[in-house]
Amino acid sequence: MRTGIIKEIHNLMRKDENIYFLTGDLGYNVLEDMQKEFPKRVINMGVAEQNMMGVASGLALSGKKVYVYSIIPFVTMRCYEQIRNDICYNNADVTILGVGSGLSYGILSATHFALEDVAILRALPNMTIFSPADEIEAVLGVKELYKQKGPAYIRIGKKEEPKIYERPYNLKIGKGNILTEGEDITIFATGSIMSEALGAAKLLKEKNIKASVINIHTIKPLDKELIIRESHFKKHVFVVEEHGKIGGLGSAVLENISEIDDFPKTTLIGTEDKFIKEIGTQEFLREATGLSADKIANKILSSIK
Numbered sequence: 001m002r003t004g005i006i007k008e009i010h011n012l013m014r015k016d017e018n019i020y021f022l023t024g025d026l027g028y029n030v031l032e033d034m035q036k037e038f039p040k041r042v043i044n045m046g047v048a049e050q051n052m053m054g055v056a057s058g059l060a061l062s063g064k065k066v067y068v069y070s071i072i073p074f075v076t077m078r079c080y081e082q083i084r085n086d087i088c089y090n091n092a093d094v095t096i097l098g099v100g101s102g103l104s105y106g107i108l109s110a111t112h113f114a115l116e117d118v119a120i121l122r123a124l125p126n127m128t129i130f131s132p133a134d135e136i137e138a139v140l141g142v143k144e145l146y147k148q149k150g151p152a153y154i155r156i157g158k159k160e161e162p163k164i165y166e167r168p169y170n171l172k173i174g175k176g177n178i179l180t181e182g183e184d185i186t187i188f189a190t191g192s193i194m195s196e197a198l199g200a201a202k203l204l205k206e207k208n209i210k211a212s213v214i215n216i217h218t219i220k221p222l223d224k225e226l227i228i229r230e231s232h233f234k235k236h237v238f239v240v241e242e243h244g245k246i247g248g249l250g251s252a253v254l255e256n257i258s259e260i261d262d263f264p265k266t267t268l269i270g271t272e273d274k275f276i277k278e279i280g281t282q283e284f285l286r287e288a289t290g291l292s293a294d295k296i297a298n299k300i301l302s303s304i305k
Contacts, residue, residue: 001157001192002030002099004135004246008068008142010034013041020059024049024070026099049074053082053094060092065146071105072098072114072155080120086123087151095145095152100224101131101191102242103276103285104158114155114156115271119247121153122220128152128173129219133194140171148173155191158282166214176223178230180236182210185236185300187273188227190249193242197287199293200240204300211300219249224256231257237266238300241242242291245270267303269296 012035013019020293021042023031035042045052049070049251056066068075075098076083087094098117119125130145130152132138138156145152162181171177179194180201189197194215201211214230216223231237237257239250257263271289276287286292289301 001132001138001161002159003137004139005035005097005142005154005156006030008139010037012146013038016065017041017262018063019065019067021067021069022052022056024052024068024074026070027125029121049079050082053079054086056094057082057086057090057092058086060094061090064093065099066092066094068164069097069099070113071100071112072117073112076114076117077152083121083151084124088126088144091150093128093151095154097154097156098157100157101155102193103282103291104192104290106280106282106285108134109279110275110277113276115242115244116247117153117155118219118243118249119251122247123196124151126151127220128155129155130173130217131155131191131215131219133191134161135214136165136168137171138208140168141217143174144171144173154268157192159251161192164194164198171217174218174221174223176216176218176226179213179215180211182212184210184234185238185304186212186214186230186234187238187240188214188230188249188253189240189301190219191242193240193286193291196293196296197240200296200300203293203297207301209300209304216249216253216292219252222252222256225258227253228260231260231264235265236304237264238303239266240269240296242286244273246273265303268301269299
């Protein structure tokens with residue numbers, strides 16, 4: 001996912017000399033080709049994320065389109081005030097590329113986990129939040145976000161995630177899409193955890209439970225119409241995300257379906273309100289936190305019973 005996004009931005013830089021790319025001393029083995037071709041427009045800002053956001057805002061307010069790249073906790077939490085005051089307040093054309101969504105950096109422990117980023121950025125006016133499921137969708141999102149102005153956040157996985165899509169499709173920012181259809185329950189999911197959500201749906205099918213799996217790739221603005229439509233007449237709704245249960249996609253979904261009369265019971269499946277002390281691969285941590293396909297399926301079965 002990360003490689004596809006960088007390649008697409010590199011291609012855009014060849015067409016648009018107003019694009020600038022800032023990195024917080026990150027991206028070795030990923031950014032070298034871009035930096036070699038555009039040494040004046042690819043700038044390593046060092047480990048100074050607050051300053052990097054100020055520079056990005058200044059460039060954007062002078063007519064540039066700016067991409068800012070670093071590991072999620074450092075490019076969202078360390079410089080949150082600057083994102084709020086310099087970028088969002090000014091509606092500056094800055095796209096934040098946060099790498100390492102969820103538990104991607106599992107071997108580096110809790111300091112590198114990204115389980116609160118959606119919650120804090122969703123609260124900011126003018127911010128668009130895009131959370132792609134695989135590399136094909138990530139590249140499509142970069143192309144679409146290039147066409148619009150204003151603050152945006154792309155929540156990127158760390159490695160080559162499982163393919164969800166076989167080919168490009170007509171992606172629209174703010175419009176989710178249906179991956180599978182089933183009349184019993186609906187599963188809303190976002191980001192690279194999508195493969196686990198689809199795996200859970202397959203396991204449920206073996207138990208004669210038919211699930212719709214909906215890809216909500218844009219968390220803000222949210223596809224309210226799709227969410228309400230796919231929640232109607234279902235026995236139960238589930239929201240799966242590799243993020244804390246507080247403030248993420250689950251909270252956004254609940255805010256919207258609460259307007260439905262007699263809306264179905266809704267269960268959030270994400271990480272709990274506590275720090276994760278375990279260290280290991282993303283696969284290990286998903287299993288440990290109940291976010292693997294089998295654990296998700298078991299939680300759904302338990303909730304239905």
